[in-house]
Amino acid sequence: MKHLxxxxxxxxxxxFDVHSVSEKSEELFPTRGRQISELWRTKQLEYAFIQQIIxxxxxxxxxxxxxxxxxxxxxxxxxxxxxxxxxxxxxxTLSLYEEVPNALKQLANHYHLAILxxxxxxxxxxLVEYHHLTPYFTQVMSIDDVKQYKPSPAAYSYALDRFNCxxxxxxxxxxxxxxxTGASSFGFQTAWVNRKSQSVFDRMGxxxxxxxxxxxxxxxxxxx
Numbered sequence: 001m002k003h004l005x006x007x008x009x010x011x012x013x014x015x016f017d018v019h020s021v022s023e024k025s026e027e028l029f030p031t032r033g034r035q036i037s038e039l040w041r042t043k044q045l046e047y048a049f050i051q052q053i054i055x056x057x058x059x060x061x062x063x064x065x066x067x068x069x070x071x072x073x074x075x076x077x078x079x080x081x082x083x084x085x086x087x088x089x090x091x092x093t094l095s096l097y098e099e100v101p102n103a104l105k106q107l108a109n110h111y112h113l114a115i116l117x118x119x120x121x122x123x124x125x126x127l128v129e130y131h132h133l134t135p136y137f138t139q140v141m142s143i144d145d146v147k148q149y150k151p152s153p154a155a156y157s158y159a160l161d162r163f164n165c166x167x168x169x170x171x172x173x174x175x176x177x178x179x180x181t182g183a184s185s186f187g188f189q190t191a192w193v194n195r196k197s198q199s200v201f202d203r204m205g206x207x208x209x210x211x212x213x214x215x216x217x218x219x220x221x222x223x224x
Contacts, residue, residue, distance in 0.1 A: 003166070003168045003169055004111065004169060004170075004171055004189065004222065005111060005112060005163075005165060005169045005170075006111060006112040006113075006114065006138075006163050006165060006169055006170045006171070007107060007111045007112070007113050007114070007170070007171045007172075007173060007218075007222070008113075008114045008115070008116050008159050008170055008171070008172050008173070008188075009113070009114070009115050009116070009172075009173045009174070010115075010116065010117060010150075010172075010173065010174035010175065010176060010179050011115050011117040011119060011124055011127070012094075012117065012118075012119065013174075013175040013176055014173060014174050014175045014176070014193055015096065015097065015100050015115070015133075016094040016095065016096060016097070016127060017094060017095045017096070017097060018037075018041050018094060019034070019037045019038070019041070020090075020094050020095035021037050021040070021087065021090045021091065021094065022034045022036070022037035022038075024086060024087060024090045025037055025040075025087065028083050028086065028087070029077045032075060032077060035075060036071055036072070036075060036077070039071045039074065039075065040067055040068050040071045043067035043070050043071060044060075044063060044064055044067040046067075047063045047066065047067050048060065048063055048118055048149045049149070051063070051149065052148070052149040052152060057147040057148075057149075059120050059144055060118050060119045060120050060123065060142075060144070061088075061119075061120045061122060061123055064088065064091060064123070065084070065088060068084065068087060068088065069084070091123060091127070092123065092126045092127055092130065093127070093130050094127060096131050097195070097214065097215070099214050099215050099216045100133075100215055101131070101132075101133070102216075103214075103215035103216055103218065103219050104133060104136040104215070105136065106219050106223060107136075107215075107218070107219060107222070107223065108135075108136040108137075109223075110222070110223050111171075111222070112138045112139075112163065113136050113137050113138060114137055114138055114139040114140070114141060114159065114162075114163070115128070115137060115139070115140045115141060116141045116143070116150070116155070116156070116158075116159045116172075117140075117141070117142055117143070118142075118143050118149050118150055118155075119142060120142055120144045121140070121142045121144065124140060124142060125140060128140055139159075139162055139163070141158065141159055141162060143155045143158065145158065146158045150178075150179055150182055150183075151178055151179060151181060151182020151183070151185075152182070153182070153185070153186050155182075156172070156182065156183055156186040156188060157186070167186065167187035167188055168187070168189065170188045170189065171188065171189040171190070171191060171209075171222065172184075172188040172189065172190050172191070173190070173191045173193060173215075173218065174190075174191075174192065174193065175192070175193040175194070175195060177192065177199065177201050177202040178202065180192045180201075180206070180208050181202055181204050181206045184206040184207070184208065184209075185206055189209050190208045190209050190210070191208060191209065191210040191211075191212055191218055191221070192208035192210070192211050192212070193212055193213070193214065193215070193218075194211055194212070194213060195213060195214065196213070197213060
Protein backbone atom coordinates (compact mmCIF):
# COMPACT_ATOMS: atom_id res chain seq x y z
CA MET A 1 0.00 0.00 0.00
CA LYS A 2 1.49 3.33 -1.10
CA HIS A 3 3.26 5.38 1.59
CA LEU A 4 2.06 3.10 4.40
CA UNK A 5 4.62 2.67 7.17
CA UNK A 6 2.53 2.33 10.32
CA UNK A 7 -0.64 0.52 11.36
CA UNK A 8 -2.42 1.87 14.44
CA UNK A 9 -5.06 -0.27 16.12
CA UNK A 10 -7.92 0.58 18.38
CA UNK A 11 -7.99 -1.89 21.27
CA UNK A 12 -11.47 -2.55 22.64
CA UNK A 13 -13.68 -4.40 20.19
CA UNK A 14 -10.89 -4.49 17.60
CA UNK A 15 -8.18 -6.62 19.18
CA PHE A 16 -9.94 -7.53 22.42
CA ASP A 17 -13.52 -8.69 22.89
CA VAL A 18 -15.11 -6.34 25.42
CA HIS A 19 -18.10 -8.64 25.72
CA SER A 20 -15.98 -11.47 27.05
CA VAL A 21 -16.75 -9.87 30.44
CA SER A 22 -20.23 -11.31 30.05
CA GLU A 23 -18.89 -14.71 31.17
CA LYS A 24 -17.74 -13.33 34.51
CA SER A 25 -20.88 -11.21 34.76
CA GLU A 26 -22.96 -14.35 34.24
CA GLU A 27 -21.10 -16.15 37.04
CA LEU A 28 -21.80 -13.29 39.45
CA PHE A 29 -25.31 -12.47 38.22
CA PRO A 30 -26.92 -15.57 36.63
CA THR A 31 -29.12 -14.87 33.58
CA ARG A 32 -27.98 -11.22 33.49
CA GLY A 33 -24.43 -11.54 32.16
CA ARG A 34 -24.93 -10.43 28.57
CA GLN A 35 -27.33 -7.68 29.56
CA ILE A 36 -24.78 -6.29 32.03
CA SER A 37 -21.98 -6.47 29.46
CA GLU A 38 -23.96 -4.65 26.78
CA LEU A 39 -25.27 -1.84 28.97
CA TRP A 40 -21.88 -1.45 30.64
CA ARG A 41 -20.20 -0.94 27.26
CA THR A 42 -22.91 1.42 26.05
CA LYS A 43 -22.63 3.64 29.12
CA GLN A 44 -18.82 3.45 29.08
CA LEU A 45 -18.74 4.99 25.60
CA GLU A 46 -21.53 7.43 26.37
CA TYR A 47 -19.73 8.73 29.45
CA ALA A 48 -16.49 9.20 27.51
CA PHE A 49 -18.26 11.13 24.75
CA ILE A 50 -20.13 13.31 27.23
CA GLN A 51 -16.97 14.11 29.20
CA GLN A 52 -15.26 15.06 25.94
CA ILE A 53 -18.10 17.33 24.86
CA ILE A 54 -18.45 19.16 28.17
CA UNK A 55 -14.69 19.52 28.56
CA UNK A 56 -14.40 17.71 31.89
CA UNK A 57 -11.95 14.90 31.28
CA UNK A 58 -12.22 11.80 33.44
CA UNK A 59 -9.80 8.86 32.99
CA UNK A 60 -11.23 5.80 31.29
CA UNK A 61 -10.65 3.52 34.26
CA UNK A 62 -12.88 5.80 36.34
CA UNK A 63 -15.45 5.95 33.56
CA UNK A 64 -15.40 2.16 33.36
CA UNK A 65 -16.05 1.85 37.10
CA UNK A 66 -18.79 4.47 37.12
CA UNK A 67 -20.56 2.99 34.10
CA UNK A 68 -20.48 -0.44 35.77
CA UNK A 69 -22.06 1.02 38.91
CA UNK A 70 -24.74 2.70 36.82
CA UNK A 71 -25.41 -0.54 34.94
CA UNK A 72 -25.92 -2.61 38.06
CA UNK A 73 -28.12 0.04 39.65
CA UNK A 74 -30.17 0.38 36.46
CA UNK A 75 -30.64 -3.39 36.20
CA UNK A 76 -31.42 -3.79 39.88
CA UNK A 77 -28.54 -6.10 40.80
CA UNK A 78 -26.41 -5.65 43.92
CA UNK A 79 -22.80 -4.78 43.16
CA UNK A 80 -20.65 -5.48 46.20
CA UNK A 81 -17.07 -4.21 46.45
CA UNK A 82 -15.83 -7.74 45.84
CA UNK A 83 -17.96 -8.24 42.73
CA UNK A 84 -16.98 -4.81 41.42
CA UNK A 85 -13.30 -5.68 41.72
CA UNK A 86 -13.82 -9.00 39.95
CA UNK A 87 -15.59 -7.34 37.03
CA UNK A 88 -13.11 -4.47 36.73
CA UNK A 89 -10.22 -6.94 36.84
CA UNK A 90 -11.86 -8.85 33.99
CA UNK A 91 -10.97 -5.90 31.76
CA UNK A 92 -7.31 -6.78 32.29
CA THR A 93 -7.85 -10.27 30.83
CA LEU A 94 -10.34 -9.65 28.02
CA SER A 95 -10.35 -12.36 25.38
CA LEU A 96 -8.43 -11.84 22.15
CA TYR A 97 -10.18 -12.36 18.87
CA GLU A 98 -8.91 -15.66 17.53
CA GLU A 99 -6.91 -14.44 14.53
CA VAL A 100 -5.22 -11.51 16.27
CA PRO A 101 -1.88 -13.04 17.42
CA ASN A 102 -0.96 -14.57 14.09
CA ALA A 103 -2.13 -11.53 12.13
CA LEU A 104 -0.07 -9.17 14.30
CA LYS A 105 2.97 -11.41 13.89
CA GLN A 106 2.73 -11.18 10.12
CA LEU A 107 1.98 -7.45 10.04
CA ALA A 108 4.89 -6.66 12.37
CA ASN A 109 7.26 -8.10 9.76
CA HIS A 110 6.29 -5.31 7.36
CA TYR A 111 5.09 -2.30 9.39
CA HIS A 112 5.39 -0.46 12.66
CA LEU A 113 2.40 -1.46 14.79
CA ALA A 114 0.80 0.56 17.56
CA ILE A 115 -2.28 0.77 19.75
CA LEU A 116 -4.17 4.02 20.29
CA UNK A 117 -6.87 3.54 22.90
CA UNK A 118 -9.23 5.56 25.02
CA UNK A 119 -8.26 3.21 27.84
CA UNK A 120 -5.69 4.26 30.41
CA UNK A 121 -2.25 2.65 30.37
CA UNK A 122 -2.99 0.82 33.61
CA UNK A 123 -5.83 -0.89 31.72
CA UNK A 124 -4.23 -1.58 28.35
CA UNK A 125 -0.64 -2.50 29.22
CA UNK A 126 -1.58 -5.42 31.53
CA LEU A 127 -3.97 -6.65 28.84
CA VAL A 128 -1.30 -6.56 26.12
CA GLU A 129 1.17 -8.30 28.43
CA TYR A 130 -1.39 -10.91 29.50
CA HIS A 131 -1.72 -12.03 25.89
CA HIS A 132 2.04 -11.77 25.18
CA LEU A 133 1.56 -9.16 22.45
CA THR A 134 4.20 -6.68 23.61
CA PRO A 135 6.86 -7.70 21.04
CA TYR A 136 4.57 -6.77 18.15
CA PHE A 137 4.00 -3.14 19.11
CA THR A 138 6.33 -0.20 18.68
CA GLN A 139 3.99 1.99 20.72
CA VAL A 140 1.08 1.43 23.10
CA MET A 141 -0.59 4.83 23.38
CA SER A 142 -3.35 6.08 25.64
CA ILE A 143 -5.30 9.27 25.06
CA ASP A 144 -4.83 9.84 28.79
CA ASP A 145 -1.59 11.56 27.81
CA VAL A 146 -3.51 14.27 25.94
CA LYS A 147 -6.84 13.95 27.78
CA GLN A 148 -8.81 14.11 24.56
CA TYR A 149 -11.03 11.13 23.81
CA LYS A 150 -11.29 9.68 20.34
CA PRO A 151 -12.82 10.72 17.98
CA SER A 152 -11.33 14.13 18.88
CA PRO A 153 -8.74 15.19 16.27
CA ALA A 154 -6.27 15.80 19.11
CA ALA A 155 -6.29 12.08 19.92
CA TYR A 156 -5.26 11.09 16.40
CA SER A 157 -2.78 13.95 16.24
CA TYR A 158 -1.10 12.49 19.31
CA ALA A 159 -0.43 9.25 17.42
CA LEU A 160 0.90 11.21 14.47
CA ASP A 161 3.30 13.14 16.69
CA ARG A 162 4.57 9.99 18.41
CA PHE A 163 5.59 8.51 15.07
CA ASN A 164 6.73 11.79 13.52
CA CYS A 165 5.26 10.88 10.16
CA UNK A 166 2.64 12.08 7.69
CA UNK A 167 -1.06 11.30 7.96
CA UNK A 168 -1.02 9.23 4.79
CA UNK A 169 1.69 7.02 6.31
CA UNK A 170 -0.74 5.64 8.89
CA UNK A 171 -3.48 3.05 8.48
CA UNK A 172 -5.93 3.19 11.38
CA UNK A 173 -7.85 0.02 12.20
CA UNK A 174 -10.96 -0.14 14.37
CA UNK A 175 -14.20 -2.06 14.77
CA UNK A 176 -15.93 1.10 16.02
CA UNK A 177 -17.60 3.14 13.29
CA UNK A 178 -17.28 6.37 15.27
CA UNK A 179 -13.52 5.75 15.57
CA UNK A 180 -13.13 5.13 11.85
CA THR A 181 -15.16 8.27 11.14
CA GLY A 182 -12.82 10.30 13.38
CA ALA A 183 -9.64 8.81 11.93
CA SER A 184 -10.84 9.21 8.33
CA SER A 185 -11.82 12.82 8.97
CA PHE A 186 -8.37 13.42 10.45
CA GLY A 187 -6.74 12.14 7.27
CA PHE A 188 -5.61 8.62 8.13
CA GLN A 189 -6.14 5.69 5.83
CA THR A 190 -8.68 3.48 7.57
CA ALA A 191 -9.82 -0.13 7.80
CA TRP A 192 -13.09 -0.94 9.50
CA VAL A 193 -13.28 -4.37 11.13
CA ASN A 194 -16.92 -5.38 10.70
CA ARG A 195 -16.79 -8.68 12.57
CA LYS A 196 -19.46 -11.18 11.47
CA SER A 197 -20.84 -8.46 9.15
CA GLN A 198 -23.22 -7.40 11.91
CA SER A 199 -23.05 -3.64 11.43
CA VAL A 200 -23.87 -0.94 8.91
CA PHE A 201 -21.41 1.93 8.65
CA ASP A 202 -22.55 5.30 10.00
CA ARG A 203 -23.97 7.91 7.64
CA MET A 204 -21.76 10.81 8.66
CA GLY A 205 -19.98 11.73 5.44
CA UNK A 206 -16.93 9.51 5.94
CA UNK A 207 -16.27 6.01 4.63
CA UNK A 208 -13.45 3.58 5.47
CA UNK A 209 -10.86 2.81 2.82
CA UNK A 210 -11.22 -0.88 3.57
CA UNK A 211 -13.93 -3.03 5.14
CA UNK A 212 -12.73 -6.32 6.59
CA UNK A 213 -14.31 -9.01 8.72
CA UNK A 214 -11.10 -9.90 10.60
CA UNK A 215 -7.40 -9.09 10.70
CA UNK A 216 -6.46 -11.94 8.39
CA UNK A 217 -8.10 -9.96 5.61
CA UNK A 218 -5.97 -6.96 6.58
CA UNK A 219 -2.83 -9.08 6.20
CA UNK A 220 -3.88 -10.04 2.67
CA UNK A 221 -4.54 -6.39 1.76
CA UNK A 222 -1.36 -4.79 3.06
CA UNK A 223 1.24 -7.57 2.92
CA UNK A 224 0.62 -9.26 -0.43
